[in-house]
Amino acid sequence: xxxxxxxxxxxxxxxxxxxxxxxxxxxxxxxxxxxxxxxxxxxxxxxxxxxxxxxxxxxxxxxxxxxxxxxxxxxxxxxxxxxxxxxxxxxxxxxxxxxxxxxxxxxxxxxxxxxxxxxxxxxxxxxxxxxxxxxxxxxxxxxxxxxxxxxxxxxxxxxxxxxxxxxxxxxxxxxxxxxxxxxxxxxxxxxxxxxxxxxxxxxxxxxxxxxxxxxxxxxxxxxxxxxxxxxxxxxxxxxxxxxxxxxxxxxxxxxxxxxxxxxxxxxxxxxxxxxxxxxxxxxxxxxxxxxxxxxxxxxxxxxxxxxxxxxxxxxxxxxxxxxxxxxxxxxxxxxxxxxxxxxxxxxxxxxxxxxxxxxxxxxxxxxxxxxxxxxxxxxxxxxxxxxxxxxxxxxxxxxxxxxxxxxxxxxxxxxxxxxxxxxxxxxxxxxxxxxxxxxxxxxxxxxxxxxxxxxxxxxxxxxxxxxxxxxxxxxxxxxxxxxxxxxxxxxxxxxxxxxx
Amino acid sequence: xxxxxxxxxxxxxxxxxxxxxxxxxxxxxxxxxxxxxxxxxxxxxxxxxxxxxxxxxxxxxxxxxxxxxxxxxxxxxxxxxxxxxxxxxxxxxxxxxxxxxxxxxxxxxxxxxxxxxxxxxxxxxxxxxxxxxxxxxxxxxxxxxxxxxxxxxxxxxxxxxxxxxxxxxxxxxxxxxxxxxxxxxxxxxxxxxxxxxxxxxxxxxxxxxxxxxxxxxxxxxxxxxxxxxxxxxxxxxxxxxxxx
Numbered sequence: 001x002x003x004x005x006x007x008x009x010x011x012x013x014x015x016x017x018x019x020x021x022x023x024x025x026x027x028x029x030x031x032x033x034x035x036x037x038x039x040x041x042x043x044x045x046x047x048x049x050x051x052x053x054x055x056x057x058x059x060x061x062x063x064x065x066x067x068x069x070x071x072x073x074x075x076x077x078x079x080x081x082x083x084x085x086x087x088x089x090x091x092x093x094x095x096x097x098x099x100x101x102x103x104x105x106x107x108x109x110x111x112x113x114x115x116x117x118x119x120x121x122x123x124x125x126x127x128x129x130x131x132x133x134x135x136x137x138x139x140x141x142x143x144x145x146x147x148x149x150x151x152x153x154x155x156x157x158x159x160x161x162x163x164x165x166x167x168x169x170x171x172x173x174x175x176x177x178x179x180x181x182x183x184x185x186x187x188x189x190x191x192x193x194x195x196x197x198x199x200x201x202x203x204x205x206x207x208x209x210x211x212x213x214x215x216x217x218x219x220x221x222x223x224x225x226x227x228x229x230x231x232x233x234x235x236x237x238x239x240x241x242x243x244x245x246x247x248x249x250x251x252x253x254x255x256x257x258x259x260x261x262x263x264x265x266x267x268x269x270x271x272x273x274x275x276x277x278x279x280x281x282x283x284x285x286x287x288x289x290x291x292x293x294x295x296x297x298x299x300x301x302x303x304x305x306x307x308x309x310x311x312x313x314x315x316x317x318x319x320x321x322x323x324x325x326x327x328x329x330x331x332x333x334x335x336x337x338x339x340x341x342x343x344x345x346x347x348x349x350x351x352x353x354x355x356x357x358x359x360x361x362x363x364x365x366x367x368x369x370x371x372x373x374x375x376x377x378x379x380x381x382x383x384x385x386x387x388x389x390x391x392x393x394x395x396x397x398x399x400x401x402x403x404x405x406x407x408x409x410x411x412x413x414x415x416x417x418x419x420x421x422x423x424x425x426x427x428x429x430x431x432x433x434x435x436x437x438x439x440x441x442x443x444x445x446x447x448x449x450x451x452x453x454x455x456x457x458x459x460x461x462x463x464x465x466x467x468x469x470x471x472x473x474x475x476x477x478x479x480x481x482x483x484x485x486x487x488x489x490x491x492x493x494x495x496x497x498x499x500x
Numbered sequence: 501x502x503x504x505x506x507x508x509x510x511x512x513x514x515x516x517x518x519x520x521x522x523x524x525x526x527x528x529x530x531x532x533x534x535x536x537x538x539x540x541x542x543x544x545x546x547x548x549x550x551x552x553x554x555x556x557x558x559x560x561x562x563x564x565x566x567x568x569x570x571x572x573x574x575x576x577x578x579x580x581x582x583x584x585x586x587x588x589x590x591x592x593x594x595x596x597x598x599x600x601x602x603x604x605x606x607x608x609x610x611x612x613x614x615x616x617x618x619x620x621x622x623x624x625x626x627x628x629x630x631x632x633x634x635x636x637x638x639x640x641x642x643x644x645x646x647x648x649x650x651x652x653x654x655x656x657x658x659x660x661x662x663x664x665x666x667x668x669x670x671x672x673x674x675x676x677x678x679x680x681x682x683x684x685x686x687x688x689x690x691x692x693x694x695x696x697x698x699x700x701x702x703x704x705x706x707x708x709x710x711x712x713x714x715x716x717x718x719x720x721x722x723x724x725x726x727x728x729x730x731x732x733x734x735x736x737x738x739x740x741x742x743x744x
Binding site: 353354355357358361362364365368369372373374375376377378379385388389392395398399403404405407409410411412413414415444445446447468469470472473474475476477497498499500 | 591594608612693700
């Protein structure tokens with residue numbers, strides 16, 4: 001099927017932006033100017049200024065002569081692109097593929113969209129009406145190719161629709177500049193008397209190439225649809241996406257919940273057919289004031305179980321801000337994974353259902369406490385106690401190396417070693433007693449020392465000599481001395497954990 | 501005649517237990533070999549599918565409690581099932597769970613700073629079939645919350661362990677048992693110097709339908725073994741060992 005494309009041209013984008021910020025300028029003549037070779041050159045003129053004959057490229061002094069009350073503002077180059085980007089994001093409500101067309105336009109791939117608005121005419125009018133109401137001067141056109149739509153939006157008298165396959169006739173009366181070719185080429189064509197596209201469209205291609213180069217043929221083919229032109233979408237299209245437009249803006253929590261449920265059901269039915277599950281889903285509400293409210297959920301295990309996913313979303317609905325009302329809901333799954341049946345083997349849970357329960361439980365906990373709250377540890381190949389474990393990246397990750405079997409390690413490890421006062425008989429012997437929090441513990445039994453060196457490639461510092469000690473009431477501790485036990489140098493004893 | 505009376509009483513007790521929410525051990529029930537302690541439980545079986553409460557008043561006894569619970573959980577998690585360990589901030593050192601028979605990567609640690617959140621997580625987890633055990637470090641818990649936990653386990657048959665560190669008051673809970681675990685002086689094994697196997701003083705303060713008591717247990721070769729009082733007292737301090 002041939003595509004259909006819409007081009008929107010913001011004829012006064014820069015001045016419209018200024019007017020939206022300063023409504024008092026709406027009917028005034030004002031221009032934007034930038035210094036160039038010691039003069040102020042006009043880069044954009046408001047419609048009121050243009051009515052008085054002021055054009056872009058004029059020098060401000062000349063314009064002042066024509067219109068003494070002219071207001072001159074500073075040119076802000078980045079403003080147009082930012083605004084265009086925002087408008088492009090806003091246009092996602094009309095089509096999923098919207099692309100920027102710098103400096104002052106947007107290109108939309110509208111294939112398969114207009115029937116939702118009751119035909120292309122109504123669709124185009126809706127876009128124009130909304131943008132005009134938003135305070136922009138716009139013209140738009142729909143055609144079979146982006147090139148033809150672009151040409152018609154700029155050079156046709158009014159916003160037009162080109163019937164499928166009729167772009168050549170529509171382009172005939174337009175000037176050569178409508179083909180998006182460079183200015184020298186346009187001037188050359190004019191000089192030769194080719195003042196409209198129709199006058200050279202039928203000429204032999206070899207002759208055109210010889211006289212005007214490849215560029216002209218290239219752009220002509222693009223406009224006529226002989227050559228593909230790809231749009232670079234502002235938001236990359238996601239294959240797992242569902243949309244739910246609302247006839248009236250809604251803002252109740254119940255309505256949001258119903259919308260989420262319906263979208264999830266549609267998406268999950270599709271995912272189930274493809275044997276895929278959601279790892280991450282984004283629920284978006286396009287608000288009537290142009291903002292977008294979003295919610296994101298993540299799952300530990302790919303899932304297409306709609307009731308469970310709905311529960312995750314519902315836990316977050318209080319954070320969802322519908323504002324004045326939501327016109328369009330979308331649900332996207334940017335991250336999906338195949339639902340493996342092999343995963344059932346792991347964890348030894350008695351059946352698949354129980355495993356799903358566990359995964360769903362963890363999803364709920366992550367939804368409430370955040371993903372960082374859930375941790376599982378695997379051995380890391382380090383002796384230094386703080387570095388000897390590493391968090392697992394996912395729930396099915398199995399240890400790459402075995403857990404150390406022979407090392408004596410305390411059940412509870414203090415996050416920070418606590419300095420203690422000890423009295424030790426001779427170097428390299430465990431202490432006889434130590435004092436911690438005002439209580440003296442007489443050591444009866446001890447194991448050690450176990451010397452653990454710093455890994456110099458990771459961290460510099462003193463080594464540690466660890467002792468497992470038991471006091472006279474049977475309590476067991478993990479102590480260490482930092483550094484060598486020499487007469488002069490500083491050494492300190494620490495308590496680092498409790499054995500059971 | 502008296503024999504038949506005793507039989508009747510025994511029969512009545514048996515029929516009363518299920519009414520009190522106690523499920524008799526079936527063939528599928530996991531048995532936890534706790535040696536002499538098992539005699540304190542109704543039906544001489546460690547009650548799984550219930551909430552146990554552990555009180556600890558010092559970090560040392562918390563460590564002993566953690567070791568003891570890990571030992572029990574290792575039997576429950578025999579089929580590689582997952583355990584959940586809920587705490588405000590993880591202090592348990594995973595590699596140390598291995599000597600107690602539990603694979604450290606079988607444990608999912610959940611950190612929730614607020615006590616209310618920890619209780620919520622525990623309740624949700626206890627409802628979830630397929631978990632081997634849920635261990636939560638919660639200090640303050642009221643009776644209503646503990647009832648909710650008890651109702652959750654009756655459905656799912658998951659075993660819950662609550663570690664209460666220095667609770668402000670020892671209020672009554674709907675849990676099935678209240679334990680105090682203290683570390684006990686270890687004795688040397690085969691006259692070897694140094695520290696012996698981990699040893700606990702297990703104090704069972706309350707047990708529903710059972711008999712409270714106090715025992716000394718030692719964790720040796722992946723199971724709990726009873727320590728005879730004579731052996732406990734006879735263990736003399738061994739000389740300090742130096743490893744060269």
